[in-house]
Amino acid sequence: MKNITITESPFGRLDDGTPISLFTLGNSKGMRVSVSNFGGVITNLFCADKNGDFADVVLGFDTLAPYQSQSPYFGALIGRFGNRIAKGILPVQNKKILLDVNDNGNHLHGGLYGFDKVTWRPFIETVNGEPALVLQYLSRDGDQGYPGNLTVEVTYQLTDNNVLYTRYRATTDMATHVNLTQHSYFNLTGSQHSDSNVLNHQLMINANSITPVGAGLIPTGEFADVANTPFDFRSLKAIGKDINTNNNQLLLGRGYDHNFVLNKTTAKAFELAARVEEPTTGRVLEVKTTEPGLQFYSGNFLDGTLQGKGRVFNHRSGFCLEPQHFPDAPNQPNFPSTLLLPGEEYTSTMSFEFSTL
Secondary structure, eight states, rough: OOOOEEEEEEEEOTTOOOOOEEEEEETTOOOOOEEETTTTTTEEEEEETTOOOOEOOOOOSSEEEEHHOOOTTEEEEEEOOSSSSSGGGGEEEEEEHHHHHBTBBEEESSSTTTTSSOOOOOEEEETTTTEEEEEEHHHHHHHHGSSSOEEEEEEEEEESSEEEEEEEEEEEOOOEEOOOOOEEOOOTOOOOOOOOOOOTTTEEOOOOEEEEEEEGGOOOOOOEEESSSSTTTOOOOOSSSSSOOOOOHHHHTSOOOOEEEEEEESOOOOEEEEEOOOTTTOOOEEEESSSSSEEOOOTOOOOOOOHHHHHHOOOOOBBEEESSOOOTTTGGGGSOOOOOOOOOOOEEEEEEEEOOO
């Protein structure tokens, strides 16, 4: 008897009438994850606390409509390029291509209509003997300015050990750049109270350096050691401990909104990137990835104007840990390359693993 189940239910219609579904993955431990084929959005994630009580630990909305127009990427798949590209300028071989700009003159998270705003083709397939949700999308040549027809496949798979895997594959018929990630906002208290923030969550990031930013949160191209700075999360530390320090990088980001350079044994090793512990509930999240970087975002731009699931999303009521290649990598020769050529395959794997103290 299989331990993993996947059920499909209606999740409303887009403004153009397209029907959207919600796929709920469940395991024998009671963990449940719901994913919409609009934007590949993780809308709900229920996991147990130290007492065995289940709660939803991701920020999001009850209905489809806000995901179309209001969402700050809650739970979404991000592409073609996660994070920022300076001035929307994409160098591809000997050309410079101008992308859609949607963030103070820069290109952010794939543009105004990135992968978070498209309808994916859903399939349920058997992977390693258990069912998985597979989402497919064809990003056509010129989409948001990007060259090449990019065929993308994302697989969400829940295990009976409370691990949610997200696996990415992509191919192209022209040289282009690809950097895919997942943008869930977490609050491990599972609280529905508006005043519940994440500042007491204890965070470890397996990184000795960050890529510091300048204006517009565009990397300078340098690497900065985290030692003796507010960015030292090499051992567990409260997110809020140093967040209000008079530090130039924190001032630029209004808090943490930075790429951490992960310590890797080999370039594509699937290894621990971060661990988060929530002291009151005992919930633990571990993030693993094959990617070289991890964007840590402390919910700085949440300001109480959005609400969903019976709560208001106030300042720092959620955090994101987004595995990725480095921001603005196409314009930064010292960063790992994001160039994808015809005949090559882009692959990336990440996981969210839940347990208790």
